[in-house]
Amino acid sequence: MSSSRRRFLQGAALGTATLTLPGFLVGCGSKEAVAVASGAAEAPANPFLTWFGVDEAMLTRVLAELTGNGADMADLYFQYRSNNSISMEDGIVNKASSSVDEGVGLRVVVGDQTGYAFTEDLSEEAMLAAARTARAIAREASAVVPPQAFQTASMPNHYKLVVPWADVGISRKLPLLESVEAKARAADPSIKSVRIWWTDAEEKVLVANHLGHIYTDSRPMTRLWCSLTAERDGQTVSNGSNLAARQGIDWYTDESLTRLAAEAVERTLRLFDARRPPAGEMPVVLAAGASGILLHEAIGHGMEADFNRKGTSIYSEMIGKEVAPDFVTIVDSGVEPNERGALNFDDEGNPVEKTVLVENGVMRSYLHDAISAKHYGVKPTGSGRRQSFRHSPMPRMRCTYMENGPHTKDEIIASVQHGIVAETFTNGQVQIGAGDYTFYIKNGWLIEDGKITAPIKDCNIIGNGPESLRNVTMAANDARLDTGGWTCGKNGQSVPVSQGLPTVLVSKMTVGGVS
Amino acid sequence: MANTPNSALLAERAQQALELAVAAGADDARVHASRSREVEYTGRDGSLEKVKEATARSLSLDLWVGGRFSSHSTTSMDPARLRTFVDEAVALTRALQPDPHRTLPDPALYGGRTEADLELIQPEIDTLDSAKREAWLGELDAGLHADERVISASGYVGSTLSESAVVSTNGLEGSYGGTQLWVGGSATVRDAGEGRPEGSWYVGVRQLDDLPPLTDVASKALEQATVRIGSQKGPTTKTLMVLDPRTASRMVSRLLGALTARGVYQGRSFYAGKVGEKLFSELLTITDEPHLPRGLGSRPYDGEGIASAPRTMIGAGVVEQLYVDTYYGNKAEMTPNGGSRSNVVVASGSDKDFDGLLYDIGEAIYVSGWLGGNADGTTGDFSFGVRGHHIHKGQVGPAIGEMNVTGNYIDLFSKLVAVGNDPWPFRSTMVPSMVFEGVDFSGA
Secondary structure, eight states, rough: HHHHHHHHHHHHHTTTTEEEEESSOOOOOOOOOOHHHHHEEEOOOHHHHHHTTOOHHHHHHHHHHHHOOOOSSEEEEEEEEEEEEEEETTEEEEEEEEEEEEEEEEEEETEEEEEEESSSSSSSSHHHHHHHHHGGGGGSSSOOOSSSSEEEEOOSSOOOOOOOOOGOOHHHHHHHHHHHHHHHHHTTTEEEEEEEEEEEEEEEEEEETSSSEEEEEEEOOOEEEEEEEEETTEEEEEEEEEEESSSOGOOHHHHHHHHHHHHHHHHHHHGGTTTTOOOEEEEEEETTTTTGHHHIIIIIIGGBBHHHHTTTTTTTTTTBBBBOTTTTOEEESSSSSTTTTOOOOOSSSSBBOEEEEEEETTEEEBBOOOOHHHHHTTTOOOOEEEETTSOEEOOOOOOOOOOOOOOHHHHHHTTTTEEEEEEEEEEEETTTTTOOHHHHHHHEEEEEETTTEEEEEEEEEEHHHHHHHTTTTEBBBBBBOOSSEEEETTTTTEEEEEEEEEEEEEEEEEEOOOO | OOTTTTHHHHHHHHHHHHHHHHHOOOSSSEEEEEEEEEEEEEEEEEEEEEEEEEEEEEEEEEEETTTTTEEEEEOOHHHHHHHHHHHHHHHHHHTTTOTTOOOOOOOGGOOOOOOOOOOOOOOOTTTTTTTHHHHHHHHHHHHTTTTEEEEEEEEEEEEEEEEEEEETSOOOOOEEEEEEEEEEEEEEEESSOOOEEEEEEEESSGGGGGGGHHHHHHHHHHHHHHHTTOOOOOOOOOEEEEEOOOHHHHHHHHHHGGOOHHHHHHHHHHTTTTTBOOSSSSOOOEEOOOOOOTOOOSSBBOTTBOOOOOOOOOOTTTTTOOOOOHHHHHHTOOOOOSSOOEEEEEOOSSSSSSHHHHHOOEEEEEEEEEEEEEEOOOOEEEEEEEEEEETTTTTEEEEEEEEEEEEEEEHHHHHHEEEOOOOTTSSSSOOOEEEEEEEEEEEE
């Protein structure tokens, strides 16, 4: 009961959206991507159909039932997700978890109305019953002829693995956890407690729609988290770091594990000397990488077309307008190799792309799912995503970043008389309509007279999206994506995302400090 | 065992999975079998936007094999696949390292379960027909549009019926369930500048007769949006902070985040070494109340099957106890007491409601909503985004926003100077209005 309440409360604040770092929320799947083009009904059995225990004739019958009251659009979203996690505490690998989550979501769309049902029982009887539930919303819809044959689409693969996670036993994973644990523990005598958390996942997805198209994909995901507590002179501090991507076991090398442990140690120990920043408005330098959180909150959510279609976003009337200096180009891409936000097609079967949100300072495109694309009369941008088969899709970000600018990091730091550098973050949130957004800085630096001086910690930043974009006064040539994993929450649904930024100066933001 | 519509089926399913686990070689096991049905209706601007209806089910297994521990869950009920799943889970467990602190709870802790009727379930909520739900959406929609500045508004009517049964190899047996009905809405309104302020209001109940009038719910949601019109950036200042019962509920919920044996043991809690000490204002008394009739967090036992009981967590500012689960109880040599929050109740501190508290105040900032922010559980340092209003001569003044509140939990709750008598009843954390002094706001 409490879980359903929490789920609701997440979704309750329509118009707000959150981004969180702490993982444990999402896992996805593995294996080489599939997408073999096949002819029609006579083609060899699609292995995904076999996996889910269905065939094309059954899909036809379920889609016929689903569209029995008519529809503009209808689809079935089959999903299997297998997740494995392992944790280590006090030097012992002392807990493992696994989960299998499987089912089908059935959707009918009429205009901007959606009927949705799901079932974890993949028998034809259960799917037909769910179809009758989902179609109830369709009352005056145009008739649909259910597809008699299906075509499986071919897609590029942005996360091909050498070895799928299903073929990797726990014995290959344990040494990786132990290695990071040992490296972190040995790094400094003040490290008192080391906690390591591992997860790998493989997901199989099959989308079948009313047009007779089938899309199949295998989506891998993994994350390794190192969390530390250190004590010195009676002071206790905790922090950590993580690596996350749509990657396989080979991605973890001694070099990347060493870097992970060193980063976790450095971020933790630095807290001993860190102070709270002064309070109020000041220039903020966003360090390259994870600071892409600025884009996610200040502009990304506001560009999701469902909010704009309903007129509830502050960006609802800004397409074609100048919103930032001309060196600012902001992209949301589904095609960045092996990123958490990468997809081979979106959760409605639409091809993914690199969508330019802001080009040389001018607002270009929203992020569309099929419903909003139809509303605006444009092509979908491949942004229709969902948390699982239990949820209907909506426009979401994938991998959001800013292209390189004309300045250098040193120039930017030197230009600030009194301000801060924001370097690592835990979470952010935005009010879509008002445009106010926040993100929380875990580690940063004070800038005094153009020089980085003391470390700072634990301050929230608040700003207004359109205003902050106008206040991006410098951007460096060092753009990179964050290597840690981010999970985006919207209307109660979580999806994996990525983000990146070059070093950027925002001339004025409100820093939560103490007087 | 409380009877719910599917409790017999769930108990049987749990028992079968337990037997599979033992047959596969588990020394001990605990199995939860769950089922939940949800029906959600969303309306927008006069029409039905989305209808979602589904029944979900799952099995979760905790396994102890040769002193090693693992936990697993699946939605697949197919007997052959379930057998494979359990076999693989047991094999996986053997690959771990033994940890003597991983045990089932002492079965003595299963005893003494409440026999009171907690009134958690009303089947009529689950079976509300679509005509009724749509009529309610219509009522909400009318109220949400009662202002010409509304750009778009959305109403919501959602219900869940959740049930679970649990069994373990050391004698645990139980089942219970509950219904919840959530209604509310959100509205977005036009402002003079670029901004399109939004507001929302939702309430959740377990029984239909606790539902407030829908016209009140809708007008509250609309008011939350219209009061934001013309909002200005707030100041950087150190002043009194007033929280209403909703924003106070969120703050108290955060305060308790680190009040766990797990956090203290891991050195990640500012409560470490503080149990028994007065840490906060004596106006702060917090109890955990698992047996409140109709409470959204009420339960006869916790996730480990330990019988729940009312407990004082913070008594007149003194930290009385932590939330202790079996694992960290074993590690830290503490008796498990429920592991997690049920209903959290903050005792009333006066005979005044929000308006009454304001009357006693000259100048202050009223925080009516939170936006983002976070805290460090190890140190208690926090920083949150806020919106709200100036309080001038005891009256709620103009809307302000784009500010942060920054401080430390221990310091903040030691500066709690007034607590009202008006707890918000539609959450499991029930907290009255609160007033704090000397709070750092950062704005313009």
